[in-house]
Amino acid sequence: MADLDLSGNQLSGPIPMTMWSLTNLQSLQLFSNNLIGTIPTEIGNMVSLATFDVNTNELEGELPNNISLLTNLQSFSVFTNKLSGGIPSDFGKYSPGLAYVSFSNNSFSGELPPELCSGFGLRVFTVNNNNLTGSLPECLRNCSALSRVRFDGKQFTGNLTNAFGGQIPNGIGNLTFLFTLNLSRNHLTGSIPKSLGTLSKLELLDLSDNSFMGDIPIDPGTFDKLTSLNLSHNNLSGNIPAEIGNLELRYLLDLSSNSLSGQIPSNLAKLTQLEVLNVSNNRLSGAIPSSFTNMLSLNSYDFSYNNLTGAVPSSGIFQKAPANAFAWNPGLCGALEGLTACSSSGKKSNTNTNKILIGVFVPVCGLLLIAAAIALILIFRKKPKPLDVETKSSKSESFESNIWEREVKFTFGEIVKATEDFDEKYCIGKGGFGTVYKAELLSGQIVAVKRLNISDSSDIPATNRQSFENEIKTLTHVRHRNIIRLFGFCSRRSSMFLVYEYLERGSLGKALYDADRGPELDWGTRVKIVQGLAHALSYLHNDCSPPVVHRDVSINNVLLEWDFEPRLSDFGTAKLLSSDSTNWTNVAGSYGYMAPGNINYNVFIFGSFF
Structure with missing residues (x-):
């Protein structure tokens, strides 16, 4: 054998x-x-x-x-x-x-x-x-065929250049097949090797939570394919390179918690597909470029804890900006809550008069309020306190459980308001696991909300519920170009909701079987979709910790961007809504797309799509 x-x-x-x-x-x-x-x-x-x-x-x-x-x-x-x-x-x-x-x-x-x-x-x-x-072993510098390495979550020490060779000819620049490099959460020191920029296939670079020092080594013509960059929580210094704006970043640019100084380059506004921008906890100065209002894909940003000055842009993505995104920048002003109003020259002459009026008016009002409060206490102190019906009612509206990714700036209450408490007119689809609603928030951001088909979430065993919530916490940290972004989860009124990013083109199933749109899926486009799904499944199985098993990959759970780039969606629901809620090892999935017996799931699913 x-x-x-x-x-x-x-x-x-x-x-x-x-x-x-x-x-x-x-x-x-x-x-x-x-x-x-x-x-x-x-x-x-x-x-x-x-x-x-x-x-x-x-x-x-x-x-x-x-x-x-x-x-x-x-x-x-x-x-x-x-x-x-x-x-x-x-x-x-x-x-x-x-x-x-x-x-x-x-x-x-x-x-x-x-x-x-x-x-x-x-x-x-x-x-x-x-x-x-x-x-890290120094022999890694000679492994030119490396395509995936992961060292994150450990206590490695030392200089990265010793392991990968820095700028020497046989250094990390020889790892030409490297697609993902994650060295986060270690104790690595030294400077970031410039030869990283020569990795022509590198799409995800995460060096966060280390002790790297020096400048950010991004020069013209480097990092050609990079879509996600995380250098947060290091000791990097110098200016933010304007060249970053010429990259293909689409998902994440996190430079937070370093010692970066100088102004924020206006060239970053070229990152029109970027979703998350975080430059908080640095020493940045100057104004926030007004051109950032055109970064329409940006749904999370954080400029807090810097030395920024001037007016916060008020149009575009900043129309409904959260105040905490600009906190602890004493020189910033604007109409947002928590910021001081930007003063005009015409108002300066009245400053002293206003200060005198405030100095007299505030103490008088304070004394009157204290007297009124004491009187009310004396009147009602002997009356028995009845059951507060309003409070009880408000508690029934409270959320039993909330899990949100760190960058989310909206609340579930905004979603409820945007859908008029999930009115049918906002429904955009129904499936075996739930009903999907489209919610357009006040900020202009559009999200998709799936209400799961559960009559009463309290019927789910506690162990199953906890396992499901742990999986959701994992999935909110997933970042990949072919995986739909899961913003979070909420349990409310015995119902359970998952909040995803919204894609206008809809599902692969709709594209395949819609008579008007079917011809758009030529063989080249179909190969592109299959390749994207292969990347997504490989990332979930090999790069997530713990590995994520989707359990319900079907044409209706593959969404398409405007250019037919596939995005895998609908995680966790199959596991939670298994027909036997007491046995989570049961296979769950859509009829016609479940892998029979113990056939390898990845191989089987590609054979059933087209």
């Missing part, structure tokens, strides 16, 4: 000892089961093993040292288990063909193996969410 695949079943118990004696076995895949126990030293008997995948089980204990002696090993995946201890120090040293390695979502400690990519063929390497420490 050369290949053994028992993945995606409900197997339990330890891995049988007899399995470790299969010396001719080349591929062992046991992922997505309920296996327990340890990986024994007998794994060393499997001298022909090239692929070992036991991810998403309940395995525990330490990795045996002799896994380093599996010379034919090409793929090693143990993510999302309960493994602990150190990773063998010579892992990878004797496996020149090693290409895929994932230790994510365990409790590994100690340092990473210094020679894990001795064969220079490593393409995917993820170790996020462990307890690893120390410096």
